[in-house]
Amino acid sequence: MFAYLAKLKIVHTITLLSIIPSIAALVFLYQLIKVDTEDEQKLAALSQLTRLSVKIGSLVHEQQKERGATALFLASKGQQFEADLKSQRKATDTARIDYLQFLEGFDLSIYQPAFAADLEGINAELQKTPRMRSNVDALNVQMAEAVAFYTRLNSEKLDIIGSMSELSPNAEIVDRIVSYHAFLLTKERAGLERAVGAAGFASNAFPPAALQKFQRLIVEQNAFTHIFQTYATPELFADYEKLQNGAANTKLNTYRDIALGGEETAKALEAISGPEWFETASQKINQLKALENTIAASLIEDTELLQASANGRLTLHMGIAAVGFLLVFLMSFILIKSIQRSFAKIIEAMEQLASGNLNIKLPKPTKNEVGQMIKAVSVFQENMILARDLKKEQDTQHASQLERGEFLEGRIADFEQAVSYVLETMGRNSQTMQLSSQEMSSISELTSNQSKAVASAAEEASRSVQSVASATEELDCSVAEIGNQMQHCRKAASEAVDQVHSANSDAAELRKAAQSVGDVVSIITDIAEQTNLLALNATIEAARAGVAxxxxxxxxxxxxxxxxxxxxATEQIRNEIADIQRATEGSLTAMEDIDKIIREIDQRASAVSSAINEQKFATQEIASNVSEVAGGTAEVTENIAKVNEAAIQTGVTSKQVLIASEELRTEADHLRNEIDQFLGDIKAA
Incomplete structure (x- = not known):
């Protein structure tokens, strides 16, 4: 059941929720209308029965008078009161016809079946009246039997009136009915008293049984009077008190005292005739009848007022039920339509948002749950707009990053190409420097050996002048050879100087390239920092967006x-670039040192070349001036010593150049490895 209810639409759920209290209200109103209807039906039955009681009261009154007249007629053995009896029978028939005509329009369906049966029984007993009358006329019935017949008819009718209290839903009306019934019973007992007293006064004697009955009837009248006093209104009982204190009732009480006096009042009993008693009792009963009519009219009026009030309540409650149902229906319809329209607008807005239309205009939020939903959808819309703008910004940044990446890739490729060329040049130059230094070392060793040979020759020349010519020739050749070798050495030093200059230029280019890479790395670092800031902003906006x-x-x-x-990665690249820059600076420093050494070698070679030229001129002069052989030999020895020293210095320098070139090559290889790693990291990043 709960699963089924969970599948219902909100409108259907609200409809069910509105139907439940509506049904409860309708049930309550139905019960209220049912109670009002029952009260109205009871009051309608009571009103009809009250009118019937008037008819019954009239008929009972006439039957009471007929009963008294019958008792006088039978007591006189048919000698008296025949005309009065016939006249009374006509009055009784008139009341009976009026009663039966009223019953023709009487609705028995609103009463219990037992009531209808009782009423039919009364009507059946009425049908026996003609036969009883015939027996009375023929004097074929005892007075007691005749009186009992009429008394039974009256009692049955009065019991119908007593049942009226069961139909009233109003306690006050019940009291009025009880008082009315007690009054009728009092009046009935008065009628029986009239009949019994008429027989006793007519015969001038009250047998014990008759006297006992006469006394009982007086006691019963007093008892019913007390009941009447208890339930009647003060106004009605005051009217009854006036009647009791009237002349008729005072006279009747005197006759009662005579009847109840026994032997002491026997003479007084003989003085009172039956007709005289009957007339006095009839005056009181007629007065009771008048009061009965007043009580009945008041009861009918009160019953009709209550019935009208019940009809008004029933009409009011039915009107309230109809208006309430209509209002509930209209309010439920309006409420459901309002909620349905509100939810329809929200659903349409959410569908539009789901389809990507972020420019829709949401309804104005109200101060209820629907307004809270509209606010939530508004926040969702704002977050979607922010997300869309953020995506556009990210796409722009992504395109910018791609463009920067392509630019960096191009610059890196250029840098790689330039560095590769520089490294290749440095490699070639370092190899050239290595070869030149090796050649210089060989030349320096050869020069040293040759200078040693020249020194030996000079010494031999000094020991033997005879060998001066040959020594001079050999010296001339050696000098020429030394000059040639020194020219080669000088040329090699010059080339080494050029290579060093070229290496310096390449190293400077490398330093510039490293600086350019450093600038590129700085740009990448700035981009990374901006990206980090954007990511942080995106994280904050995402947190504000919540689940969305x-x-x-x-x-x-x-x-x-x-x-x-x-x-x-850029920090690592920066560190690598710093290492490259430091290595480049070291290479430049080494290159400068190499340049200084090579220049010194060049200067030494120039000095050696000058010495060789001077030695050449000296050897030429040896041939012309033998006398100067000793001095020239000494000078040659000195110069050869210098040459030897210069050659040794040249060998040392060449070894230094060789070491420097090897270090340069090592640094170049290290630089190539670092640059390759740097480029690999850049490409990987």
Whole structure:
């Protein structure tokens, strides 16, 4: 059941919720109308029965008079009161016809079946009246039997009136009915008293049984009077008190005392005739009848007022039920339509947002749950707009990053090409320097050996002048050879100087390239920092978006992670560039040292060349001036010593150049490895 209710639309659920209290209200109103209807039906039955009681009261009154007249007629053995009896019978028949005509329009369906049966029984007993009358006329019935017949008819009718109290829903009316019934019973007992007293006064004697009955009837009248006093209104009982204190009732009480006096009042009993008693009792009963009519009219009026009030309540409650049902229906219809329209607008807005239309205009939020939903959808719309703008910004940044990446790739390719060329040039130059230094070392060794040979020759020349010519020739050749070798050495030193200059230029270019890479790395670092800031902003916006921004939070986290990795890579590249720059600076310093050494070698070679030229001129002069052989030999020895020293210095320098070239090549290889690693990291990043 709960699963089924959960599948219902909100409008249907609200409809059910509005139907439940409506049904409860309708049930309550139905019960109220049912009670009002029952009260109205009871009061209608009571009103009809009250009118019937008037008819019954009239008929009972006439039957009471007929009963008294019958008792006088039978007591006189048919000698008296025949005309009075016939006249009374006509009055009784008139009351009976009026009663039966009233019953023709009497609705028995609103009463219990037992009531209808009792009423039919009364009507059946009435049908026996003609036969009883015939027996009375023929004097074929005892007075007691005749009186009992009429008394039974009256009692049955009075019991019908007594049942009226069961139909009243109003306690006051019940009291009025009880008092009315007690009054009728009092009047009935008065009628029986009239009949019994008429027989006793007519015969001038009250047998014990008759006297006992006469006394009982007086006691019963007093008892019913007390009941009447208890339930009647003060006004009605005051009227009854006036009647009791009237002349007729005072006279009747005197006759009662005579009847109840026994032997002491026997003479007084003989003085009172039956007709005289009957007339006095009839005066009181007629007065009671008048009061009965007043009580009945008051009861009918009160019953009709209550019936009218019940009809008014029933009409009012039915009107309230109809108006309430209509209002509930209209309010439910209006409420459901209002909620349906509100939810329809929200659903349409959410569908538009789901389809990507973010420019829709939401309804104005109200101060209820629907307004809270509209506010939530508005926040969702704002977050979607922010997400769209953020995506556009990210796409722009991505395109910018791609463009920067392509630019960096181009610059890196150019840098790689330039560095490769520089490294290749440095490699070739270092190899050339290595070969030149090796050649210089060989030349320096050869020069040293030759200078040693020249020194030996000079010494031999000094020991033997005879060998001067040959020594001079050999010296001339050696000098020429030394001159040639020194020319080669000088040329090699000059080339080494050029190579060093070229290496310096390449190293300077490399330093510039490293600086350019450093600038590129700075740009990458700035981009990484901006990306990190954007990722942080995206994370904040995603957090503000709540559940809807979880996807953006993941993307922002990934972008932030990439930015941090880029920062780490650029920091590593910066460190590598710093190492390259330091190595380049070291290479430049080494190159400058090499340049100084090679220049010194060049200067030494120039000095050696000058010495060789001077030695050549000296050897030429040896041939012309033998006398100067000793001095020239000494000078040659000195110069050869210098040459030897210069050659040794040249060998040392060449070894230094060789070591420097090897270090240059090692640094170049190290620089190539660092640059390759740097480029690999850049490409990987």
């Amino acid at each position: 921004g979880k996807g953006f939070a993941v993307v922002a986290s990934e972008v932030k992670s990439l930015a941090e990795q880029t920062s780490q």
